[in-house]
Amino acid sequence: MGTPEKKQKKILVLYYSHSSQSHNLIQAMIQGMADSSVTVNRYRLQPIEAQKFPIGTVPSTVWKMLRTFFRQRVPIEPLPSYCFDPYDLVVLAGPTWSYHPSGPVLSLFDRDGDRLFEGSLVIPMISCRGYWRMHWWGLKLMLKKYKATIPNVIIFTHPNKEPWRTVGVFLKLAGQVPERMGWMQPHYRKFGHTRSQLDEARSFGEKIVGTLARDEDLAGLDFNTGPARHDKS
16 A cells, blocks of 8 residues: 555735835745645735824824724734644734734634634744743733634844834834934844845745645744844743
8 A cells, every 4th residue: 555645734824014124024034934744725814994104293193192002903904814724834924013913813812712722723923123021921821812822923023223123113104214214224224124124034935835745744843043142031
């Protein structure tokens, strides 16, 4: 008798992106997942009411940050049916909004958390300027509610140093271009993630697919990014 053919693995990449930073990381990761041993489906959460970027003014940015600090939900369109198929792994990605998961991701948990994450294997991916711990802890609590297994987490922080990173993101949200401001330029070269981080995301996709195909533990993968070594426990 011949060797039984291994069942093809299935991955769902579910994400929200406000300023395209998470989208760019996900695009790179999915490129790294291009392998005949897996099927990858993805879906970008779509708010019912479009979320403006940049927000445009300082007062409106402050007001938005205050509401998101208190975990304001942003209602989203219904998910396509394929999102509720059985998957070997769900990658849940998105930005940090005022220390928390974004409003669309919170709405996703409220409405579809039980159908998507009950007993699932989930790797979160967080895109943030730097303050990711509360976001990560909140995701863990919500996922554990559905008895999801969380073997690992991927965290991409903006590479600029503080306090310039926070000031730059605030100015960007308020409709300014901090990269071109004389007093900011020496400290803030670029908004968001770098090309090297996109390369890392691509390599992480390759690692995930290879590990999943070999039925090995995803907890053993090293997703520390860049020169900073994040403590993600």
